[in-house]
Amino acid sequence: MLIVIDFESEEPIYQQLKNSIMKGILTNELKEGESLPSVREMASDIGVNMHTVNKTYNLLKEDGLINIDRRKGAIVSKDKQKPTEEYKAKLKSNLDNIIVESSLRGINEEEFLDICKELYNQYTV
Known part of the structure; x- marks a missing residue:
């Protein structure tokens, strides 16, 4: 999956990254059970701080879109949550x-x- 970050955008980088990953999940570019790159790897690949990726992953976890396992890392969940x-x-x-x-x-x-x-x-x- 290609993630493009616009460093000139007013939208925060973590939000751009979150949106890209959510689109990947919705369009099946990222499949249920698939591992996302480690925080360090993702940060290096797109040229951002590790804390930015960590924040993104935590937001996706809160939304129920990924699970974070200490051994396996971030895994696509695709558990659809009912809108609160x-x-x-x-x-x-x-x-x-x-x-x-x-x-x-x-x-x-x-x-x-x-x-x-x-x-x-x-x-x-």
Whole structure:
């Protein structure tokens, strides 16, 4: 799986890395039971600090997407977790900001929903 980090982006590196790994899991580039590179190896491969990778792996573990085993390292879990009320509130907040910005840039509801459907359908498994 190719992970590309944009070091000029305002999005934190750990979030970019998390998003890349989540997409890899969703698209089956990373399969259930597959090992991710060690923290040291991943950090070296993409040119970031080990703490950044460690933070990413811990967030993925909290989300139930990987398991961390002391002997085997980080393993793709793919246990789908039900969305919590906390997650739904965060989703609404994020979407609210995106909708406001889109509306200010002249994107109407139909166009916005078309974009959402197009993107959502890319990942429907």
